[in-house]
Structures are given as structure tokens and as C-alpha cells.
Amino acid sequence: MLLSKSCVYGLRASLYLASKESDSYIPIRKMSDTLEISFHFLTKILQQMTSAGILESYKGPNGGVRLTRSGRDISLMEVVSAIDGDKMLTECALGLPGCGVMKPCPIHEKWAVTRDGIREMLESTTLTELSTKGKEFDLRLTAEGGFLDLE
Amino acid sequence: MLLSKSCVYGLRASLYLASKESDSYIPIRKMSDTLEISFHFLTKILQQMTSAGILESYKGPNGGVRLTRSGRDISLMEVVSAIDGDKMLTECALGLPGCGVMKPCPIHEKWAVTRDGIREMLESTTLTELSTKGKEFDLRLTAEGGFLDLE
DNA sequence: TATTATTCAGACAAAAGACTCCTAAATAAA
DNA sequence: TTTATTTAGGAGTCTTTTGTCTGAATAATA
Numbered sequence: 001m002l003l004s005k006s007c008v009y010g011l012r013a014s015l016y017l018a019s020k021e022s023d024s025y026i027p028i029r030k031m032s033d034t035l036e037i038s039f040h041f042l043t044k045i046l047q048q049m050t051s052a053g054i055l056e057s058y059k060g061p062n063g064g065v066r067l068t069r070s071g072r073d074i075s076l077m078e079v080v081s082a083i084d085g086d087k088m089l090t091e092c093a094l095g096l097p098g099c100g101v102m103k104p105c106p107i108h109e110k111w112a113v114t115r116d117g118i119r120e121m122l123e124s125t126t127l128t129e130l131s132t133k134g135k136e137f138d139l140r141l142t143a144e145g146g147f148l149d150l151e
Numbered sequence: 152m153l154l155s156k157s158c159v160y161g162l163r164a165s166l167y168l169a170s171k172e173s174d175s176y177i178p179i180r181k182m183s184d185t186l187e188i189s190f191h192f193l194t195k196i197l198q199q200m201t202s203a204g205i206l207e208s209y210k211g212p213n214g215g216v217r218l219t220r221s222g223r224d225i226s227l228m229e230v231v232s233a234i235d236g237d238k239m240l241t242e243c244a245l246g247l248p249g250c251g252v253m254k255p256c257p258i259h260e261k262w263a264v265t266r267d268g269i270r271e272m273l274e275s276t277t278l279t280e281l282s283t284k285g286k287e288f289d290l291r292l293t294a295e296g297g298f299l300d301l302e
Numbered sequence: 303t304a305t306t307a308t309t310c311a312g313a314c315a316a317a318a319g320a321c322t323c324c325t326a327a328a329t330a331a332a
Numbered sequence: 333t334t335t336a337t338t339t340a341g342g343a344g345t346c347t348t349t350t351g352t353c354t355g356a357a358t359a360a361t362a
Contacts, residue, residue, distance in 0.1 A: 025338095027337085027338070027339095028338080028339075029337095029338080043339070043340080043341095044340095044341085046339090047339080047340070047341080050339095057338090057339060057340090058338085058339080059337085059338055059339045059340080060336090060337060060338055060339080061336070061337045061338065062337085062338085063337075063338045063339065064338075064339085065339085
């Protein structure tokens, strides 16, 4: 798969948070229940996002996590590279270490074009853009349910 | 990564075979040595390609594998789907089981566009196209060497 | 026929990714 | 000040991917 499971979970959680317009902290337990993701596993992923500066957290009762900025200013790319890094968008498609402009692999150029398409998509799409559409059309965010099922 | 390691190895081996214009069988051992891929691991991958009809094999002395058709008629897509399947090009980017036209996920449409770019690239590129360029410009096919180092 | 070169097949091992569980630290509320 | 809630972080398990090893089947050749 293009994105790791961790990354997908991080994206879904980000969209959940972006769909909440209040700036109160959301407990991870609530998110993991709603999104049907293992609590402990999700916790770790959100920690990565916190240390990457996308989220901020607060301990204790009424604690949880929230976006540090408006979802309008956070691209999918930010979330992806916080969790999966940017190997996918920098590495040679054939995994050859020395591959580069000097001595490229045969699919170097074609892959560069394709990859730019992926990057462009991730960079130009914001959390708010997707969460807004998500709420408008009740799009899917879990196996069963959509944005309108979010609590 | 987009492609599994197995898939990348399969692609590199395919390009190696396409670069040989003779229709004699090439021993896997020779390929694994040249391409610096574990012999046994490569063997398994090539077996997958054989049962997918991309390669044919011959046992015993002077045996090995070769392409069943001209590399001109084999697209990268064929090799990729023989090894990795086509999950990448069919599955929801968020991994949501029910995601589809009826109730898509938020990135469904954008991902469909991006994905078509990937598919188009893989389908429109043939082994011969790449191996020809590979030989012409001595492109990279191993960590260290290029097409002109192939024996 | 015996030997050698080769693919085929499957069991096994190691590494990475995905996921669980437990304890500690922070903090709000009772 | 105690208790409940919540994140932080580490250690451990399970699964998948990647890679290794051993032996059997097949075919050429001496």
C-alpha cells in the first residue's frame, strides 16, 4: 500500500479533529472508539503527530488532543510525512541507493512525474477541505459510518 | 513504499531479461549474481512470474527462465500485478472496506485521479522501452552498476 | 549409468510492521 | 489530599514481509 496503516489512522484522526470546530481537547479514547482504532495504537500515532507539531495534547480530566492550527493550514502532506516520512516521495522507485540525476534507473523520469502527482495531491489538499466535504455529503470515515455519525 | 521489494526485484529481473535479445534461457543464479539479489528469494519471485505467464522456465543444464513474449508486449503493470496484485490500484486509500461510489471516503476522488496516473504510467511503459533506454544511456540497474555491466 | 546443472517446493529464520498491555506522570475535580 | 481521568512511554506479542536453507525433480552430458 502507498500509506502505512499508522499513516491512514493518523489521517482519519486528523479529519475527525478537523471536523470538530471547537478548540477543546478531544480525548483519544473517544476518537479510538468512534474511529474503531485500537486506543493504545492510536495513542502512539498521535504522539508522533504531537511531537511533529501538528497536534497539542493536554493530560488529565478534560484532556486530550487538538490541532495546533486551523485545519485550513494543515495539508495531508504534513500528516503523511510526520508519520511515514517522505521516503516515498524521495526514494528511487526501484530502491537503488545511488539512483539520481547522474546515473538514474530506467524508470527514474517516469516515476518522478507520477510521484509529483502524488505530492501535488497531498500538498494541495487540506484537512478542512476534506472534513467540510465530509460533513456536507456524509462521507465515509469508518468501515460503517460517515462524518454525521461522529460524536 | 509503493512497490514491495519482491516487486522491485521482479521488475529489475524483467528488465535484465528484456535487455537480452537472445531467446535462450538465462539461469536464475546468473541473474541473482549480477543483480545482487538473494538467489533463493529471486527464484520464488520468478516462479510467481512464471505461473502468471510472463516467464517460462526450463530445468536442467542450460536451463533458466526467459520472457514468454517480446518485452515490447509486456508492460510494467503486468509484472507489478503478477507480484503485488492490484490492491494498490483498486483499494481505498484509507483502507476502508465499504468505500466506493455509493459512500466514498473524503479522499476517494482525489486518490482516484492520482491512482490513474500511476496506472497509466505502469500500463503505458514496456520492458523493451526501458531496457532500450537502459542500454543506450547505461542506466542504473543495481546499486553500483548499469546496463552495460550486465553479463 | 553417473554426474552435474538447473528449477521447484517447502520448511525455517530474521526483520519490520501492526497491535497489546502495563506503569508512570500530569491534572482536574471531589 | 485523595481519586479519577487522561496522555506518555516502554516492553512485549502477533503477523507479514523478507530472506535462508535443504532436498527433490528434471534434463544434459560424459
